[in-house]
Amino acid sequence: MGLDLEAVTGVLASKGLKITHQRIVVYQALLAAKNHPTAEQIYDSIKSQNPSISLATVYKTLETLAENLLIHKVSTPQGTMRYDARIDNHNHIYISNTNEILDYEDEELSKILLNYLKKKNFDNLSITDFKVQIKGEKINPDKGISIT
Amino acid sequence: MGLDLEAVTGVLASKGLKITHQRIVVYQALLAAKNHPTAEQIYDSIKSQNPSISLATVYKTLETLAENLLIHKVSTPQGTMRYDARIDNHNHIYISNTNEILDYEDEELSKILLNYLKKKNFDNLSITDFKVQIKGEKINPDKGISIT
DNA sequence: TATCAATTAATAATTATTATTATTTGGGAT
DNA sequence: ATCCCAAATAATAATAATTATTAATTGATA
Ligand SMILES: [Mn+2]
Ligand SMILES: [Mn+2]
Ligand SMILES: [Zn+2]
Ligand SMILES: [Zn+2]
Numbered sequence: 572m573g574l575d576l577e578a579v580t581g582v583l584a585s586k587g588l589k590i591t592h593q594r595i596v597v598y599q600a601l602l603a604a605k606n607h608p609t610a611e612q613i614y615d616s617i618k619s620q621n622p623s624i625s626l627a628t629v630y631k632t633l634e635t636l637a638e639n640l641l642i643h644k645v646s647t648p649q650g651t652m653r654y655d656a657r658i659d660n661h662n663h664i665y666i667s668n669t670n671e672i673l674d675y676e677d678e679e680l681s682k683i684l685l686n687y688l689k690k691k692n693f694d695n696l697s698i699t700d701f702k703v704q705i706k707g708e709k710i711n712p713d714k715g716i717s718i719t
Numbered sequence: 720m721g722l723d724l725e726a727v728t729g730v731l732a733s734k735g736l737k738i739t740h741q742r743i744v745v746y747q748a749l750l751a752a753k754n755h756p757t758a759e760q761i762y763d764s765i766k767s768q769n770p771s772i773s774l775a776t777v778y779k780t781l782e783t784l785a786e787n788l789l790i791h792k793v794s795t796p797q798g799t800m801r802y803d804a805r806i807d808n809h810n811h812i813y814i815s816n817t818n819e820i821l822d823y824e825d826e827e828l829s830k831i832l833l834n835y836l837k838k839k840n841f842d843n844l845s846i847t848d849f850k851v852q853i854k855g856e857k858i859n860p861d862k863g864i865s866i867t
Numbered sequence: 868t869a870t871c872a873a874t875t876a877a878t879a880a881t882t883a884t885t886a887t888t889a890t891t892t893g894g895g896a897t
Numbered sequence: 898a899t900c901c902c903a904a905a906t907a908a909t910a911a912t913a914a915t916t917a918t919t920a921a922t923t924g925a926t927a
Contacts, residue, residue, distance in 0.1 A: 589893055591905065610884085625907045630884065632905095650798040650914080651883065667847070677839075683831055684851075691825075693855070696864040699815070700854035703832075707846040716844040737873065737924055758915085773876045778915065780874095798883080799914065 573603040586639040596621055597632040598641065598656075607645055607653040607663075607672040645672060648706065660702075664716075668708040673716070675705060721751040734787040744769055745780040746789070746804075755793055755801040755811075755820040793820060796854065808850075812864075816856040821864070823853060 574582070579598055580590050588594065600613050608616070614629045633654055636642045643655040648665055653672060661676040680703065688701060709716065722730070727746055728738050736742065748761050756764070762777045781802055784790045791803040796813055801820060809824040828851065836849060857864060 589904065591893070593906070623907070625909090627885080627908080628906055634885095635905095646794065646796045646798060648792075648794045650794060650800060652798060664844070666844070680835060683835060687828060687831060692867040694865045694867065695858050695862050696812070696814070696855045696866075697858055698853060698855040700852075702852055704848075704850055704852045705846060706848035707841070707844045710843050710845055714843050717842045718844075719840045719842065739874065739924070741875070771876070773878090775877080775916080776875055782916095 573599055582641060586641065588635065588639065592621070593624055593628050594632050594635070596624070597629055598636060601633075601636075601642060601654055601656045604656070607655050609651055609653050613654070647672065662703045662705065664705040664707060666707060666709055666716075669712050675703075675718075677718075721747055730789060734789065736783065736787065740769070741772055741776050742780050742783070744772070745777055746784060749781075749784075749790060749802055749804045752804070755803050757799055757801050761802070795820065810851045810853065812853040812855060814855060814857055814864075817860050823851075823866075825866075 576595065579595050579602075583590050583594055583598070596617050597613060600617050601608070604613070604616070610630050610633055611626065613633070614624070614626045617629075618624055633642065633644075637644050637654075640658065643658055645653045645655050645663065647653055648667070649670075657674065660681065661674050662680070664673040664675045665671075666673065684701065684703070688698075724743065727743050727750075731738050731742055731746070744765050745761060748765050749756070752761070752764070758778050758781055759774065761781070762772070762774045765777075766772055781790065781792075785792050785802075788806065791806055793801045793803050793811065795801055796815070797818075805822065808829070809822050810828070812821040812823045813819075814821065832849065832851070836846075
């Protein structure tokens, strides 16, 4: 799912961001990641190919990408921030015994919630985000989960 | 809503916890709080009456209470942990411009979600928590919000 | 009342993140 | 193609939140 160089530079340019090697590399690393990594995990994944990059730059780059709505920040029950290149609307499952974050998306659930929200009137509150947060643990940590 | 001394000691005893002054004071402070305080806010609220109490003890006491399911830990988008003496099932609204956490409870929503969940089958996943997380901001930060 | 494991206070250490600042660089102007 | 400079980066220090360590204290039990 990772975008190639031209696509990434195009996306950065579309936001008026300077095209820097660091931004390209961090963004591509997150696009390639399948596991909602931390800043440090992204740093670890790119530093062998980019020995002079700084962890602080990774943090700052991720912040910049998030401000420009190119990525999302995902807060976790443990308090450490994680990052997500998926910016379409979807929910997350936090798996406490493996520390994984899985994407969870269900058309039916989205519809139910949207429908519920439409009926409610929140006075003096502008809702910026509304999602379901599922927490659980894997019965067998070595296996995947499936939903039916 | 704060429980009195006998009630609090009774609750602690029911969990087999030693009745210490620190536990009583921290627990009562959280019971009296109406705003999902941080550990430090609880510490600040009790230290004038308990000058020798340590912030680390407040953290440890809250952890102990949470482990014994007497209180809940509430993670926030900012990553700092907050605490809640309400342990019945309810949802939270995070208000980003005032840093408030409001309780949000709606019978209809609970029913909808429970009903949805019952139909789904999550294989290899044991769900420990399932809630709605609303994020928003107050239009007028000085006023309350109301929901209709 | 004596005993002792559990708890606490004091403080150090750790983790995650942000701030500072001197240096470098991308990209528009020449 | 070179010049220029605001913006970005690397290196590092600082901060904030939380956890660990340890010696002293204390609640509960005998
Ligand atoms: Mn922090
Ligand atoms: Mn932390
Ligand atoms: Zn995701
Ligand atoms: Zn609450």
